[in-house]
Amino acid sequence: MTRVPLPRTPNRLDAIPGEGGRDEQLLGMIVALTSEVTILRARLDACERLLVASGALAAGAVDHFDPDAAAQAERERARQHTIAKVLRPLREQARAELAAVKDQTP
């Protein structure tokens, strides 16, 4: 059974007077990106520390990494998730404007 995703956009977001919608979109994207970069760095840091501690990772191994097809596919999916997360504000705005256009069109 496929679950219906939980909602992600709250009902009622009051306008901040004088703040352009695009300013808020950009700010949202930058914050989301900062979050992703923070997670990424923490994970890389954890991996490298664990691997070095276990002796499994030789110095410079990451820099010489060559992913196989399966690894490439996983890395592909991860990139797409990141893009969807970061560009969320644009999609929201577009949906709102689409709804408005539909309302105005007989």
Added chain:
Amino acid sequence: MTWTESAAAQSHPMLAAPNHDELVEQLFVRDLKLYVMQEVEPVQREIAQVLLADGKARASNNPAANLREQMAGLDSFRTWLSLKRESQRQLWSAVGDSVARQADELEALGRFDSPRGSVTVDPEFAVPDYVADADIHLMPGGNGFDDGSLLQGAVMDRGGAVYMLGRNGGMLNDLRGHTAMAHLLTIAPDIEPERILDMGCGIGASTVPAAATFPDAEVHGIDVGASILRYAHARAEHLGAAVHFRQGSAEHTPYPDGHFDVVYSCVLLHETSPEAMAAILAESKRLLKPGGIAIHLEVPLIHEFGDVWQELSSELEAQYNNEPNWRGALSADYASLMAAAGFGDVKVGYQSTATDAHKSPKVFKDQSDGVFRSWFVASGRA
């Protein structure tokens, strides 16, 4: 008090456990909120103080509104508001992802063969306007959301704990409940209630402390959201508390007259409306046996605020974080409202935050010790 990466502190099995990345994402939100609070907002406060010292804002019937008008022209003021709201949206996004990943496990954990308590939902129930019109705290879907699962409750619980930044009892988020019970034992040290009701119980964070304080009492919780109530029930079961949760409005509950010895609410009133607030106080009176005690706990009232900036800052928080009755609940004359609802022996003041209602010092006084250190309380006897 705070939670860290090393303190993976799983307080109970229902709390959606983050994996490595999700925990870092939640800590990022925590740190972002602290940054906004400690690095960005203080400059706005300084700007406000300069404007207030100039006298223009003060020379008005409503200095907070006047100050707001002056500050609204500043880019940094608007950016601060945007960033603050975005941090809240990131919170729900991060927690929502983590809950969705473990949806099946959480649902399985919510099934019990022989539960101590119960949950009763009402498919015909329509949430009040103040819940339907704006999603409280920007939680997507709102408190009334129901998809037949308990997942919105899982989002609310984990999100609430991250939101409170560990200031309300770590991941259990239960100090308000303990504080309400501490107030009860302050005014009625020998009370042995048979039946207790928590109005607007949410995921039961403040309800479980009643069951912990009075293990022989029959404890009930009522709230508007079916999903959060299913979760509340599962959470209480895993914490070993027998609580009976029911879907309904605190304004007019399905329980008979005089059914309870104690009726209480924790930070419910500022999420309702001025009319609902009066109705909830009256309902808490109706539900009590003669001599029973009602306790309504809230955040500090406006007149406790130190300055105009604090008032404006809170008002903005209320508007942009969807707190529908912030001004109504924080500027009310509770002594009059409680008397109008028919209560006697009315007490209005601040109860020091308790971690254990029986063991913690029971301090009740006129002044607030500050946010999280004490809670506003209005109580009375039926």
